[in-house]
Amino acid sequence: MSIYPSTVVIGAGPAGLTAAYELAKHGHPSITLEAGNQVGGIARTEVYKGYRFDIGGHRFFTKVKVVQQLWQEVLGDDFIKVPRLSRIYYDGRFFSYPLEPKNALKQLGMAESIKIMLSYTKIKFFPYKHEETLEEWVTNRFGRRLFRTFFKTYTEKVWGIECDKIGADWAAQRIKGLSLRTAVLNALFKVNNTKTLIKEFDYPRLGPGMMWERFQDKLNAQDCPVQMNSPVVKIRRDGKRVTHVLTRHAGAVQEMPVEQVISSMPVTALLKSMDPPPPESVMAAVNALSYRAFIIVPIIIDQAELFPDNWIYVHSADVTVGRIQNFKNWSPEMVPDPSKTCLGMEYFCDEDDALWNLTDTELLDLAAKEIGILGLAPTELVEDGCVIRQPKAYPVYDRDYQIHLKVIQDFLETFENLQTTGRNGMHRYNNQDHSMLTGVLAARNLLGDQHQDLWSVNVERSYHEQFTKEEWQRPQSRQPQLAAKAS
The missing domain is CATH 1.10.3110 (protoporphyrinogen ix oxidase, domain 3)
Structure with missing residues (x-):
C-alpha cells in the first residue's frame, strides 16, 4: 500500500496550490511536488536582508468571482489597498x-x-x-x-x-x-x-508570496503536504493513463503510484519526462516551443523617495533594463528602512545567453550604472543588492506557436487522468487569477462536479484592469460563464 496520496499536483505556484486547496476543501487528499525551495512560482516573494521583492509585480485585481473569494478566504485582513500607477519612461519623459x-x-x-x-x-x-x-x-x-x-x-x-x-x-x-x-x-x-482604469488594487502587505505561503500552511495542516525541493524526473504512463510520478527528493528518487495528476510544470518539461515518450510529432512540437527567461536585480538606494510608480516600463534602447519596480510603492512593509528605497531592475533574456551568464557582481554593476543613465537615481547612492534568475518565465508567442501548441493540446486531451494548468502548464501568458481559475476547474473536474475545458478559459477580457460600468456589472461571454459555474 502506498504511503502517498493517489492524487499528485505538480508545481506549487498559483495554479497548483489552488488546485490542491480546492481538493482539500472537498476532503480529497493530495501531495504537491515543488522543484524549488519556495512556493508561489514566479509570483513568490524573495527576501534579502529584510528587503522583500516580487519576481515580477503582481496586482491582486480580478473579475473572476471564485478567485476573489479565495483571496479573501485565505488572506483576508492581510490585504492592503495600493494606488495604481505604472508609466512608460521614454526619452526622459513619462x-x-x-x-x-x-x-x-x-x-x-x-x-x-x-x-x-x-x-x-x-x-x-x-x-x-x-x-x-x-x-x-x-x-x-x-x-x-x-x-x-x-x-x-x-x-x-x-x-x-x-x-x-x-x-x-x-x-x-x-x-x-x-x-x-x-x-x-x-x-x-x-x-x-x-x-477607465482601476485606481487601486489589493496587495498582500508582505508581498504576493504571503498568499502562497498561507496556502502552503493550510494544505500542510490538512495532511495535504507540499513537498519542496522535489523536481519531477519521470512520468510513467500506460497508454493514456499516468501510472507513476517519480521525483527526486533528499538525494533519493521517490516513485509514487497515482490515480490522478494535475500539472503546472512547463508543458515541454512534462512531455519530455514521459516514459514511454510521446509520438515524434508531439516531441517535434515540444521542441518548437520556447520560453523567455528573466533576471531581477533588486538594488538598495540610500534615498527615501524616488518616483511614485509601482513600476516603470523602460522604452529606451540605450539601456538593457526593461522594467523597474519600486517595492516601497507596493507596500511600505516591503522595505525595512524607510530612509531607503529598493528598486527591482528587471532584465529579459534567454537561458544561457550573454546576459544570463554575467556574474552577480557584473549584473549589480550594470543595474547601478543604468539607473544613473536613466536619471532615476544617482549611481553613487546604490549601496547593496542581489540577483535572482528565473528560467522559463514567459512562454513565447512566436508566429507558429499556436500550430505546435495545438499538437500538444490534442495529445494531452487524450489522457484519462492528467490535466495541465497555469501559465507554464498551458504555455499561455496569463495572469495569476486565470492560473488560479484553471486550478479550481481542474480540481472540480477531478472531483466529478463538472467537466470544464481548461484550454477554453479566456485570458483576454480582464487582463488590462479596464472596464466600463456596464461591463463590470453584466456577464461576459465566456470566462465569466466558467467563473459562474465554479462559484
Whole structure:
C-alpha cells in the first residue's frame, strides 16, 4: 500500500496550490511536488536582508468571482489597498501606461504628433489585410510611427525577437483596445472616454508570496503536504493513463503510484519526462516551443523617495533594463528602512545567453550604472543588492506557436487522468487569477462536479484592469460563464 496520496499536483505556484486547496476543501487528499525551495512560482516573494521583492509585480485585481473569494478566504485582513500607477519612461519623459494616445500625443509635442497622425491616416487607407504578427496588429491600430516609438523597442527587448516574428494574438491579449481617433476627438471636442482604469488594487502587505505561503500552511495542516525541493524526473504512463510520478527528493528518487495528476510544470518539461515518450510529432512540437527567461536585480538606494510608480516600463534602447519596480510603492512593509528605497531592475533574456551568464557582481554593476543613465537615481547612492534568475518565465508567442501548441493540446486531451494548468502548464501568458481559475476547474473536474475545458478559459477580457460600468456589472461571454459555474 502506498504511503502517498493517489492524487499528485505538480508545481506549487498559483495554479497548483489552488488546485490542491480546492481538493482539500472537498476532503480529497493530495501531495504537491515543488522543484524549488519556495512556493508561489514566479509570483513568490524573495527576501534579502529584510528587503522583500516580487519576481515580477503582481496586482491582486480580478473579475473572476471564485478567485476573489479565495483571496479573501485565505488572506483576508492581510490585504492592503495600493494606488495604481505604472508609466512608460521614454526619452526622459513619462507616458501613461497602458498607453493613452491623448497623453502620448501631448507629451511628444506638436511636430511629432502631426507625423504620428499622418502615419495613422496612411495605415487607415492602406492597412494590413491579414494581421499575423504583432507588428501588423499594432500598426493597423496606431500607425507605423507610433508603433516604432512605443512598441517596437520594448517588445523586442522583452522577447528577444523582432516584432514581425511575434504572433498577433499576443498583442490582442496584452494591449488594450485604444483608438487614436477617439483620443483626437477627446482633445478637440472634449468627448468623454467611457473607459477607465482601476485606481487601486489589493496587495498582500508582505508581498504576493504571503498568499502562497498561507496556502502552503493550510494544505500542510490538512495532511495535504507540499513537498519542496522535489523536481519531477519521470512520468510513467500506460497508454493514456499516468501510472507513476517519480521525483527526486533528499538525494533519493521517490516513485509514487497515482490515480490522478494535475500539472503546472512547463508543458515541454512534462512531455519530455514521459516514459514511454510521446509520438515524434508531439516531441517535434515540444521542441518548437520556447520560453523567455528573466533576471531581477533588486538594488538598495540610500534615498527615501524616488518616483511614485509601482513600476516603470523602460522604452529606451540605450539601456538593457526593461522594467523597474519600486517595492516601497507596493507596500511600505516591503522595505525595512524607510530612509531607503529598493528598486527591482528587471532584465529579459534567454537561458544561457550573454546576459544570463554575467556574474552577480557584473549584473549589480550594470543595474547601478543604468539607473544613473536613466536619471532615476544617482549611481553613487546604490549601496547593496542581489540577483535572482528565473528560467522559463514567459512562454513565447512566436508566429507558429499556436500550430505546435495545438499538437500538444490534442495529445494531452487524450489522457484519462492528467490535466495541465497555469501559465507554464498551458504555455499561455496569463495572469495569476486565470492560473488560479484553471486550478479550481481542474480540481472540480477531478472531483466529478463538472467537466470544464481548461484550454477554453479566456485570458483576454480582464487582463488590462479596464472596464466600463456596464461591463463590470453584466456577464461576459465566456470566462465569466466558467467563473459562474465554479462559484
